[in-house]
Amino acid sequence: MPDRVRLVVLFGGQSAEHDVSCVSGWHVLRAANRDRYQLEAIGIDRQGIWRQADDPTTAPEAGGGTHDHLSAVGSPINPMVALAPQAGQPALTVVLPVLHGPGGEDGTVQGLLEMANVPFVGAGVLGSALCMDKLKAKDVLAAHGMPQVxxxxxxxxxxxxxxxxxxxxxxxxxxxxxxxxxxxxxxxxxxxxxxxxxxxxxxxxxxxxxxxxxxSAHGREIEVAVLGNTEPQASVPGEIIPAGDFYDYNDKYLNGAADLIIPADLPPTTSEEIRRLAVAAFTILRVDGMARVDFFYEPDGRGLLINEVNTIPGFTPISMYPKLWAATGVPYDALIDELVRLALDRHARRSRFSTTR
Ligand SMILES: Nc1ncnc2c1ncn2[C@@H]1O[C@H](COP(=O)(O)OP(=O)(O)O)[C@@H](O)[C@H]1O
Ligand SMILES: [Mg+2]
CATH class of the missing domain: 3.30.1490.20 (ATP-grasp fold, A domain)
Structure with missing residues (x-):
C-alpha cells in the first residue's frame, strides 16, 4: 500500500436509494483512516449534479440531519476534471462509489471512472451492469447452473x-x-x-x-460478503430475520427492525456450500472488489437458491456487508484499506494490456 492515497467517496445519486447512499457515504468518511487517506467527498444531488464538499467530514450530514441537502454541500464540479490528478495531491487517487441503484451501481458511473482512468472500488462496467439487472443476472447465473427460484x-x-x-x-x-x-x-x-x-x-x-x-422462496435469507479480485474470499454467512412479511426498505435502512444473525446458525457443510456458491456467483458475474451475495435457504425444500448479487452493498452501521467482514476478522477500517488495495490492483491489472497491434 502506497504512503498516502487521495480517497474520493462518491455518494448520493439520482436513484430511489439516494438517502441510503448518503448514510453509507457518511459512515465511510467517518471511518476512513485520516493518516492514510486524504479524504474528499463528492455528492451527486437529486438533479444529477456532482458537487464537491468543502469539508468531507461533515458533507453528508450537513443540512440538519436530513439527507436531502446535497445541494447545500458544495459547488458543482465537472467529474472528469475533478478526478484528474492535481498538483500538490498524493500521487494515487482511488474513488469509492457508495452509490446504490441505477446511475451508480449499474455501470454508468463505473464507465465514467474508466474513461477518467482513475482506480475505483468495486466491479467494473460489465459486472456492475449485470448485477444491477436482476433479469440478465438470472440468465447468466442459470447458464452456469446456479440454483434459483x-x-x-x-x-x-x-x-x-x-x-x-x-x-x-x-x-x-x-x-x-x-x-x-x-x-x-x-x-x-x-x-x-x-x-x-x-x-x-x-x-x-x-x-x-x-x-x-x-x-417465493419458503425459507431463510442468508447473505455472504465477498471480497477480492482474481481470488475472491467469502465471509461467514449471516442470516436476516425480516421484521415484517419480507426484508423491506424500512427494515434495511430506517428502523433496523430486522434481526441480523452473524454467523448464521447453519451446519458446517451448508455454510461451506453457501460460501462456495457466493464466490462462484461473484466470478460468473465478472465482479471485482466486493459484493454481497444473497441467498434463500429452504432446508426441507429446494435447498440453497441465489437471490441476487449486490456490487455496492450498504455501508451503514446496520449494514450486513461490513458486519459480516467484522465477524470474519476484518474490521471496518481494514475493510476500507483492503478495498482501496483491490481498486489499485484491478487498475494495474487492466492497465497492463497492450493497446497497440
Ligand atoms: N422470491 C422470493 N421469495 C421470498 N422472498 C423474496 C423473494 N424475492 C424477494 N424477496 C424478499 O424481498 C426482499 C427484497 O428483494 P430483493 O430481490 O432482494 O430486491 P432488492 O434489490 O430490493 O434487495 C428480499 O430481501 C426478501 O425478503
Ligand atoms: Mg436484496
Missing part, C-alpha cells in the same frame, strides 16, 4: 398479460414482483393471488421498463 421477465408492454404469462410459465403463488433494475426493496411486492399480481406489477413497472416475476 423459477421466474419470468416481462417488458412494460407485456404487463397487461402478467397473469396469463405467469400461468403459462407454471409459476406457483405466492409470487414476488420486482423492477429489474432497482434495489433496497423499492417497488418489490409479494402477490398471493392473480388480483394482487396485477397490482404488484403496476407498482414495479413504475420503476423500470423490465420487471421480474418469480416464485
Amino acid at each position: 423459477p421466474w419470468i421477465g416481462l417488458r412494460e408492454g407485456d404487463c397487461a398479460e402478467v397473469v396469463a404469462l405467469a400461468r403459462a410459465a407454471g409459476l406457483q403463488y405466492p409470487l414476488f414482483v420486482k423492477p429489474a433494475n432497482l434495489g433496497s426493496s423499492v417497488g418489490v411486492s409479494r402477490a398471493t393471488d392473480e388480483a394482487a399480481l396485477e397490482i404488484a406489477t403496476a407498482l414495479a413497472v413504475r420503476y423500470d421498463e423490465w420487471i421480474v416475476v418469480e416464485e
